[in-house]
Amino acid sequence: MTEQNQRLGIALMMLATVIFAIQDAVSRYLASEYNVYLIIMIRYWFFAAFVITLASRRPGGLRATARTRQPLVQGARGLLLVMQICTIVYGFTQLGLIESHAVLACSPLLVAALSGPVLGERVGWRRWSAIGIGFIGVLIILQPGVGALQPLAVIPLIAALLFALYGLLTRYAARADSAATSFFWTGVVGAVGITLVGVWHWEPMAPRDWLWMGMLCLTGVSGHFTLIKCYEVAEASAVQPFAYLQLVFISALGVLIFEEAIRPNVAAGVVIVVSAGLFTLWRERRAA
Structure with missing residues (x-):
């Protein structure tokens, strides 16, 4: 990998975090006005159309891309x-963007912790130490037993666990399937699954909110x-x-648009969780 490619890759990752932060802000607004399943269903219809279009343009077309063992x-x-x-979009409506993403930041730590028993990967004592320290950061964010807000913190924790399991299965699938095949199945299966639920929650949407829905679909695809x-x-x-820069952009949008506050314990916990996550990524890279 050339230095130029690495710089371009970093720039593209930073751009992606900005886009995803805007997507989450729009999701938070729409989900506070309409049913979560409806919002995600429409978003996934657009996403599925995108992955099908990409697959049809690949060598062999849809059939070759969709083929999997x-x-x-x-x-x-x-x-x-x-x-x-x-789950996480519902969390946005209950906890806000900042606190939801603060807890969600522990997903890489969950992936590292579960990669041993699920994928058979070796996790050394250094990474286990970082994982333990990272979860201390999560406890600082949640402040167990303090205030009435804490039971709702289970929502982004569940989302973090689901995302970690998704990441582990993605690694497992990559042993036999291409990234294009996994991407195709992600969009199509997700669209079918959410449609079976979301179609029962259809409700009329205001004309201006269809514009926001369009922005949600475009930010998701882009x-x-x-x-x-x-x-x-x-x-x-x-x-x-x-990718952790998304926390910075999310925090800015949460404060400026939704008037959320960054509590001191959340800021301190995020620093610990992100530091632990970066260390585990570094150790994984060295091990590889």
């Missing part, structure tokens, strides 16, 4: 991701497209640390 794994991945998105291009030009281990 592990349909159950791919199906489980797609369902896990759509469940995770529904964010994923930017991420794909990022991983095409640079190694994941080189650009992944910059």
Whole structure:
């Protein structure tokens, strides 16, 4: 990988975090006005159309891209991701963007912790130490037993666990399938799954909110497209640390648009969680 490609990859990752932060802000607004399943269903329809279009342009077309020897794994991945998105967007409406993402930041630590028993990967004592320290940071964010807000913190914790399981199955699927095949199954299975639920929650949407819905769909597709291009030009281990910048952009949007507050314990906990996450990424890169 050339230095130029690495710089381009970092720039694309930073752009993707900005796009995804805007997407989450729009999701928070729409989900506070309409049913979460409805919002995610429409978003996934657009996403599915995007992945089908990409697949049809690949060599061999749709049939070649969709071909997999592990349909159950791919199906489980797609369902896990759509469940995770529904859970975290609901969390936005209950906890806000900042606190939801603060807890969600522990997902890489969960991936590291579960990669041993699930994938058979070796996790050394240094990474286990970082994982333990990271979860101390999560406890600082949650402040167990303090205030009435804490039971709601289970929502982003569940979302973090779902995203970690999705990440682990993605790693497992990558042993036999291409990234294009996994991406195709993610969009199509997710769209089918959420439609079976969301269609029962249909409700009329105000004309101006259809504009916001359009922005949600466009940011979702452009964010994923930017991420794909990022991983095409640079190694994941080189650009992944910059994904944490989404916390910065989310915090700015939460404060400026939704008048959320950054509590001192949340800021301190995020620093600990992100530091632990960066260390685990570094150790994984060295081990690789």
